Amino acid sequence: MLIAFGIFDGLTALDAVGPYEVLRMLPGAEVAWVSERPGPVHAPGRLSLLATHAYDEVEGCDVLVVPGGAGARQRVADAALLDWIRRMDATSAWTTSVCTGSLLLGAAGLLAGLDATTHWSATRTLETFGARYVPERVVRQGKIITAAGVSAGIDMALRLAALLTDDVTAQACQLRIEYDPQPPFDCGSVAKASAQVLAAAGG
Amino acid sequence: MLIAFGIFDGLTALDAVGPYEVLRMLPGAEVAWVSERPGPVHAPGRLSLLATHAYDEVEGCDVLVVPGGAGARQRVADAALLDWIRRMDATSAWTTSVCTGSLLLGAAGLLAGLDATTHWSATRTLETFGARYVPERVVRQGKIITAAGVSAGIDMALRLAALLTDDVTAQACQLRIEYDPQPPFDCGSVAKASAQVLAAAGG
Numbered sequence: 001m002l003i004a005f006g007i008f009d010g011l012t013a014l015d016a017v018g019p020y021e022v023l024r025m026l027p028g029a030e031v032a033w034v035s036e037r038p039g040p041v042h043a044p045g046r047l048s049l050l051a052t053h054a055y056d057e058v059e060g061c062d063v064l065v066v067p068g069g070a071g072a073r074q075r076v077a078d079a080a081l082l083d084w085i086r087r088m089d090a091t092s093a094w095t096t097s098v099c100t101g102s103l104l105l106g107a108a109g110l111l112a113g114l115d116a117t118t119h120w121s122a123t124r125t126l127e128t129f130g131a132r133y134v135p136e137r138v139v140r141q142g143k144i145i146t147a148a149g150v151s152a153g154i155d156m157a158l159r160l161a162a163l164l165t166d167d168v169t170a171q172a173c174q175l176r177i178e179y180d181p182q183p184p185f186d187c188g189s190v191a192k193a194s195a196q197v198l199a200a201a202g203g
Numbered sequence: 204m205l206i207a208f209g210i211f212d213g214l215t216a217l218d219a220v221g222p223y224e225v226l227r228m229l230p231g232a233e234v235a236w237v238s239e240r241p242g243p244v245h246a247p248g249r250l251s252l253l254a255t256h257a258y259d260e261v262e263g264c265d266v267l268v269v270p271g272g273a274g275a276r277q278r279v280a281d282a283a284l285l286d287w288i289r290r291m292d293a294t295s296a297w298t299t300s301v302c303t304g305s306l307l308l309g310a311a312g313l314l315a316g317l318d319a320t321t322h323w324s325a326t327r328t329l330e331t332f333g334a335r336y337v338p339e340r341v342v343r344q345g346k347i348i349t350a351a352g353v354s355a356g357i358d359m360a361l362r363l364a365a366l367l368t369d370d371v372t373a374q375a376c377q378l379r380i381e382y383d384p385q386p387p388f389d390c391g392s393v394a395k396a397s398a399q400v401l402a403a404a405g406g
Contacts, residue, residue, distance in 0.1 A: 014217075014224040014380065017250070021217040021353065024248035031248040040253055045227035045234040047220070048253035050243055099381075120381060137385045149381025150224065151357065159387045171390040172403035177217065178302075178323060178352025180391030181384035182340045184362045187374040188383030200375035 001164070004032045004061035004088055006104075007051055008081065010071020013043040014150050015098040019065050019157035022173045026165055034058050036080065043069070055084040060091030063160070067153070068099030068119060076107040085110070094160060095144050098153035102146045106131050114141040119149035120190045121203060135191070151188075154179060204367070207235045207264035207291055209307075210254055211284065213274020216246040217353050218301040222268050222360035225376045229368055237261050239283060246272070258287040263294030266363070270356070271302030271322060279310040288313070297363060298347050301356035305349045309334050317344040322352035323393045324406060338394070354391075357382060 003023050005016050024031055035041050035051035042048050066072075066085060075081050085108040089095045097105045102118040105111050106129025116131040116139055123133040137148045138156045147156035158179070162170035187193040190203065206226050208219050227234055238244050238254035245251050269275075269288060278284050288311040292298045300308045305321040308314050309332025319334040319342055326336040340351045341359045350359035361382070365373035390396040393406065 012224065013220050017216050017220040020248060020250060021215065029248070031250065033249060045223060045232070046236060046255050047223060047234065050251035050253065052249050120378075137383065149379070151380045151382040151384065154354065155385050155387065162387065167388070168399055168403050171388045171396065171400040172405075174386060174388055174391050175323075175393070175396045175400055175404040175406070176352070177354045178391055179354040179384075179386055180340065180395065181354065181382075181386065182358050183377060183382055183384065184358065184365065185370070185374045185377055188377050188381055190378070192383065193374065193378045196371055197374040197378055200371050201378040202375075203378070 001026065001028045001063070002030050002032060002061045003063040003065065004034050004058055005065045005067065006081065006085060007033055007035050007041045007049060007067065008071045008075055009042045010069050010074060011041065011043055011067045012069035012099055012150055013047050013049065015067030015069060015101060015153050016065065018151065018153040019098065021177055022154065022157035022161055023063065025173050025176060026161060026169065032058055032061070055080060061088050062093050064088040064092045064095045066097040066101035066104050068097070068101040072100040072104055076103050082108040093143060096146070096156060096160065098147045098156060099149045102126055103129065105144070105146065110144060114144060115139050116141070116146040117148045118146065204229065204231045204266070205233050205235060205264045206266040206268065207237050207261055208268045208270065209284065209288060210236055210238050210244045210252060210270065211274045211278055212245045213272050213277060214244065214246055214270045215272035215302055215353055216250050216252065218270030218272060218304060218356050219268065221354065221356040222301065224380055225357065225360035225364055226266065228376050228379060229364060229372065235261055235264070258283060264291050265296050267291040267295045267298045269300040269304035269307050271300070271304040271306070275303040275307050279306050285311040296346060299359060299363065301350045301359065302352045305329055306332070308347070308349065313347060317347065318342050319344070319349040320351045321349065
């Protein structure tokens with residue numbers, strides 16, 4: 001089972017690394033980190049991930065994961081990336097996005113007429129691609145699953161793990177990453193955050 | 204404010220990338236990814252992170268973050284790494300670990316007589332270093348903060364963000380990563396998981 005992550009400069013690393021940490025544990029999982037060319041891909045904060053494959057080195061995949069970040073917003077007209085996303089989607093059992101990765105799925109034409117989610121700051125942009133924004137953390141439409149901002153990729157991946165295997169296997173993944181969240185504040189969505197916090201977060 | 208991540212082959216990437224995604228957003232934050240030498244550091248699943256600095260290229264830091272993973276368990280006698288951890292701790296305002304990163308803090312002699320936490324599978328090993336294991340998600344003792352397994356690093360980093368700045372700034376970090384967790388199952392700790400799930404997770 002090949003799990004392909006499409007990565008690019010300016011990605012939000014946690015969008016990819018959250019799902020990776022869950023999905024890599026599944027039986028038979030192999031991971032490919034795919035970009036324009038093999039080699040370093042730069043996230044903010046001096047973090048670089050190494051792409052293992054160029055776009056044309058991956059024939060197809062079972063699971064596609066498209067992360068977001070400022071780099072995703074900048075790539076909604078990147079023909080090579082969008083072509084690769086369409087090509088992977090043509091072969092995949094599951095096509096997924098985290099955060100503003102859904103803008104790339106949308107720009108690739110995969111979300112027209114579908115319910116989808118994204119980071120709270122990108123909901124209007126998502127709708128310009130013909131998707132219907134739904135304020136949920138994980139949205140499934142057929143084989144397409146979109147997740148809300150950044151950390152939502154972990155929740156998405158655990159749901160996907162159950163779809164790919166079974167509940168016990170997915171639950172074991174959750175236990176292995178000790179995902180028993182205890183956030184110190186209850187402000188992780190726009191609906192819960194104060195106006196002051198929303199302003200501080202750039203909303 | 205320099206935030207130094209000590210990374211090594213066999214780390215669990217989410218242990219580092221969770222806190223990184225929170226702490227990098229704080230005002231004045233700079234990040235260093237530190238290992239034996241600059242260049243690729245390998246996690247499972249073909250994920251490589253690039254170290255930006257060798258141990259001897261970092262004089263000190265404000266925040267030290269030590270991730271865990273199978274590689275951490277293997278490095279509890281790695282003199283160069285433990286020396287570096289002690290040197291960073293001598294300068295840091297905060298010394299932190301995620302998951303089995305606490306074994307490295309313990310092996311460096313920093314947890315003797317202190318309460319601490321770790322991944323649920325490593326609690327006995329943690330106590331061999333003179334720490335008292337506490338089954339909590341985040342444990343603070345003075346300037347040392349240890350987090351439980353993998354995903355607990357996000358909770359730790361948000362608490363640390365509030366200590367480093369203020370509640371509104373930390374809450375804005377939580378909103379920016381849309382950390383409003385909705386795990387699909389309630390099995391993320393040993394206390395909550397069934398015997399079947401615990402067995403499937405290797406416990």
